[in-house]
Amino acid sequence: MSDFSGWEKLSLVDYDDNITTTLFMAGCPFRCPFCHNAELVLHPESAPKIPWAEIKGYLEKRRGVLDAVCISGGEPTLLPDLEDKCREIKELGYKVKLDSNGCQPHILRSLIEKKLVDYIAMDIKNSKERYMSTCGTKVDMAAIEESVDLLIHSGIPFEFRTTVMEEFHDEEAFEKIADWVRGAKRFYVQRYIDSGGCIQNGFHQVPIEKARKFVEILAKTVDFASLRGYDE
Numbered sequence: 001m002s003d004f005s006g007w008e009k010l011s012l013v014d015y016d017d018n019i020t021t022t023l024f025m026a027g028c029p030f031r032c033p034f035c036h037n038a039e040l041v042l043h044p045e046s047a048p049k050i051p052w053a054e055i056k057g058y059l060e061k062r063r064g065v066l067d068a069v070c071i072s073g074g075e076p077t078l079l080p081d082l083e084d085k086c087r088e089i090k091e092l093g094y095k096v097k098l099d100s101n102g103c104q105p106h107i108l109r110s111l112i113e114k115k116l117v118d119y120i121a122m123d124i125k126n127s128k129e130r131y132m133s134t135c136g137t138k139v140d141m142a143a144i145e146e147s148v149d150l151l152i153h154s155g156i157p158f159e160f161r162t163t164v165m166e167e168f169h170d171e172e173a174f175e176k177i178a179d180w181v182r183g184a185k186r187f188y189v190q191r192y193i194d195s196g197g198c199i200q201n202g203f204h205q206v207p208i209e210k211a212r213k214f215v216e217i218l219a220k221t222v223d224f225a226s227l228r229g230y231d232e
């Protein structure tokens with residue numbers, strides 16, 4: 001599949017202060033039970049196909065209005081022509097932000113080396129020990145660890161982020177995550193919202209006091225740690 005399947009034409013929350021348009025692709029090797037994009041992940045074959053020419057036309061008309069394009073999923077590194085698309089977006093003068101679960105470090109490495117991406121947001125689903133149970137499937141942990149290491153040493157702006165749920169995350173897990181990502185620049189602890197359209201519903205939000213404790217733990221080893229999505 002080389003088409004995008006979803007498009008949020010204007011977003012003010014996906015990439016710092018940048019005015020962004022966000023593209024979603026279908027398909028992902030993970031099955032995180034809390035995934036909000038269940039249809040795109042479980043049924044990529046029946047996902048809509050948005051013509052690239054339509055997206056490019058939109059970007060051409062909005063030069064100087066939009067700042068950036070966020071490529072999200074699903075897992076965007078599965079897109080066979082991701083590099084070409086990033087190149088075309090950058091040739092139009094936009095910054096590129098990529099959301100990834102880190103399952104394909106060689107793709108991330110190539111994009112970074114070719115300067116085709118400006119910012120990467122990578123999910124850290126849980127401590128290494130709990131990773132597979134949190135992702136709902138077998139995971140190549142060596143690949144995830146390679147992506148973490150790559151980003152920490154990449155020199156490009158990036159963030160790690162964890163969407164937290166009572167059923168999966170506790171202080172013990174965050175002590176291990178903090179040790180794992182030591183030296184990272186930014187880490188966000190994100191509030192889980194049960195939108196009703198997840199792969200599996202019924203998980204519970206972590207209360208803000210507990211989420212703050214996770215941030216405190218991370219702040220011992222990363223430059224900047226913060227909550228995201230909580231009313232502070």
Ligand code: SF4
Nearest residue numbers: 028030032035074101
């Ligand atoms: S990695 Fe992301 S897109 Fe894939 S199943 Fe998990 S939450 Fe969904």
